[in-house]
Amino acid sequence: MANNGLYKLTILFIFIITYQYCSTHINQFNSTNPSTSTSSSTHVIKHVFILAGQSNMAGRGGVVDKTWDGMIPSEGEPKPGKIFRLSGDLKWIDANEPLHIDIDVNKTCGVGPGMAFANAMMRGDPWRFPVVGLVPCAIGGSGIGEWVRGGRLYEELRRRAAAAVQGSGGGEIRGVLWFQGERDTVNISDAELYKERLRKLFVDLRSDLKSPLLPVIQVALASGEGPYIEIVRKAQHEINLPNVITVDAKGLLLQPDGLHLSTIAQVQVGKMLAHAMLRSNCSRVRFRR
Numbered sequence: 388m389a390n391n392g393l394y395k396l397t398i399l400f401i402f403i404i405t406y407q408y409c410s411t412h413i414n415q416f417n418s419t420n421p422s423t424s425t426s427s428s429t430h431v432i433k434h435v436f437i438l439a440g441q442s443n444m445a446g447r448g449g450v451v452d453k454t455w456d457g458m459i460p461s462e463g464e465p466k467p468g469k470i471f472r473l474s475g476d477l478k479w480i481d482a483n484e485p486l487h488i489d490i491d492v493n494k495t496c497g498v499g500p501g502m503a504f505a506n507a508m509m510r511g512d513p514w515r516f517p518v519v520g521l522v523p524c525a526i527g528g529s530g531i532g533e534w535v536r537g538g539r540l541y542e543e544l545r546r547r548a549a550a551a552v553q554g555s556g557g558g559e560i561r562g563v564l565w566f567q568g569e570r571d572t573v574n575i576s577d578a579e580l581y582k583e584r585l586r587k588l589f590v591d592l593r594s595d596l597k598s599p600l601l602p603v604i605q606v607a608l609a610s611g612e613g614p615y616i617e618i619v620r621k622a623q624h625e626i627n628l629p630n631v632i633t634v635d636a637k638g639l640l641l642q643p644d645g646l647h648l649s650t651i652a653q654v655q656v657g658k659m660l661a662h663a664m665l666r667s668n669c670s671r672v673r674f675r676r
Contacts, residue, residue, distance in 0.1 A: 433471060433479070433520030433558030434508075435551045436664075438486070438501050439534070439544055440567030442527035443606070445487040446499025447642060448650035455497040459484050462654045463502035470505045472521045477550040479520065487523045494527040498650045500606075503657025504564065504664075511665045520558045522551045530570040530577060531584045536591040545595055562602035562664050563592065566636075566656070568619045569646065572611030575618075582622035589628055600630045602667040604660050609636035610646050630668055634659040 438444055449456040465483040472482035475489035482505065485496035505519040524544045526533075533540050552558060568585075571577040585605075593601050607623045608616055624633055636659075639652035648656065 431518050431556075433518050433556075434516050435520040435522060435558040435560045436504070437522045437524060437544065437548055437551075437560065437563045438499070439524040439563060440565050441525055441529045441570060442491070442494065443569065443609070443636075443648050444499060444525035444564070444566035445491040445494070445523070445527050446485055446497050446501070446653060447495075447527075447647035448498030448653040450495050450497040450647070451643060453495045455485065455495055458650060459498065460503070460650055460654050462506055462657065463498060464506070465502070466506070466509070469509065469517070470502070470519050470521070472501075472523060473547060473551050477547065479556045482521055486521060487525055490523045491525060491527050498653050499525075500564070500566070500653050500657035500660055503654045504660045507658045507661030508664065511661060520551060522547050525566070528570060529567065531567065531581055531588065532577070534567070534588050535584070536595070541588075541591075544592075548596060560596060560598070560601065562604060562667065564604050564660055566606040568608050568623065569611045572608070572615045572619050573613030575615055578615035578618040578622075581619050582625060585622065586626055586628065589626070589631060600668060602664060603628075603631045604663045604667070605631065605633050606656055606660070607633050607635040607637065609639050609648060609652070610641055612646065632663040632667055634663050
């Protein structure tokens, strides 16, 4: 009888110890694992990527006669709680197309490369990139001269980059995606100055983000607004900076306007950007003003 009571006490003791251990460790796991956290998903740490440039980064896939067809490819489908975007009012929200709807507000936005990029990053390395935060900054029709340090577009990018890493919902900037240059094909002077202007932009941006080797993945033009496309493309390919990688959009399917990439082409660009980013040195930076 005494032995039976001792046995029950032993079982009870083991149960209590096991319960306390599991409760403690499960709570610790949940508090650090975004996929199981019960807190607001907008407060998880994000791997942040800045999207900058002009209309083909902002996205015109599926846009015809200033109307977007609303078609979202499977590669660009939203993943609530996993892929976020920084809204125009600097709040992290679940990302979906069009990513630049409240950024490039004077144009009709459609599908860009951002969502395909984010999904491809998570598929390519889900352990390194469990949660992705996108910071849309692209403005349609902008020339490289409008992205100079101290200019409105550059300073707005810096402001949004700073907001992206602040607070409990912030993250770490892991790279910049750049798709621009169509505007600079109009005038020969702009085309000839493009290489040095682009190089200075990348150097200045890395300096202001306190990350001299921050990965920058740029897209070589598929089209242009003027006759000097090849001069700008040559400049893009000749940028010789460490951890700057160029992917090429030449030959991809264009919209009927002959300038903007189609939805299918934007998906291809997004995948190319992700492939390049995954093989780059995705260094981390915490932005400081």
